[in-house]
Every structure is written in structure tokens, then in C-alpha cells.
Amino acid sequence: MEAPATPAPSTAELADWLTRTVADYVSSEPSEIEPDVPLSEYGLDSVSATTVCANIEDHLGLVVEMTLIWDHPTVAELSQALADELESARG
Template identity: 50%
Template sequence: MSIAPYTVEPTEASLKTWLAERVAEYVRLTPDQIRSDTPLADYGLDSVYALTLNADIEDYLGLTLDNALMWDHPTIDALSKVLIEMMALEKA
């Protein structure tokens, strides 16, 4: 599946929603079942899905990410925060 780049610059809130939708798709839940403060591994997001999600994020945000990013920032809250910070640094 190919992920299109964003058309409106994401906010932290919209990025959390987008991430919840992606995670829900991979673990076969609905986005409203994904809590932003719960570690993604608790939903069964294994290393293969984590790498796939990492690639989706790269495609969506146009960033190059370390493959360990989700292990260092294991929740949607933490991940979205660091991604917004990375986007700001890219623009600086």
C-alpha cells in the first residue's frame, strides 16, 4: 500500500489521528480502539509492522527515520510529538 504525502501540514493532533488509523489498520482494530498513551506493542504491533509503519510515516511526512524510532517513542503520543519536532527541524 502506498501512502500519499500530506496535503495540509499536520498538527500534533491530526498526526495522532493519522497514526491511530494506520496502527488500527495493521492490527485489525478500529481507530477508536487505539489509545494514544498505550505502547504500540500492546496492540501486537510487531517489528515487521513497525518497519512498515515507519515507511508509511516517511512517505507521509517526507522524513527519513531511524528504524528504532518507535521503540524509542513507543506510544502515539510520544511518536507524534517527536515527529512534529523533526518536521520543525527540517524546515529550520
């Protein structure tokens, strides 16, 4: 018997995880990361963005392009893009 599939995280759960992850990389508190402010304004540079993308891959089991963060530069946009990608991958 096959184990039931784990439900994909919601957009809100993804946003929460991304907020905590980004805050860690830019040495801020998660409460300081606004969902609609570009991550580059918090000091997320290309090196830390690459590491965040690797964390996304590890956490979600997705292969993501390194340009993902630049194409979706806010927590809100990025979490929605990831939710859409997870839905496509599972669909």
C-alpha cells in the same frame, strides 16, 4: 513564483493519522487505539513497525530510523517526536 509551503501537520493531525495507520496494521478500529498505551500492546511487531516507519517516510517526506517506534512507543509520544522532527526539518 514559488508555491507557498504546505504547513506541517499539527501534533493532533499526526496522532490521528498514526492512530488510523496503526489500527490498520493491528486489525483494530482506530477508536480502540489509546494515545498513551504502548503500540506493542496492540500487537505491533517489528515487521509491522518497519512498515509503519516506511509509511511515515512516504506520508511526511521524512527519513526516520526504524527504532523510532521503539524510542517513542505510544501514539502520543510518536506524534510529538514527528512534529518536532518536521519543525526541525522545515526550520
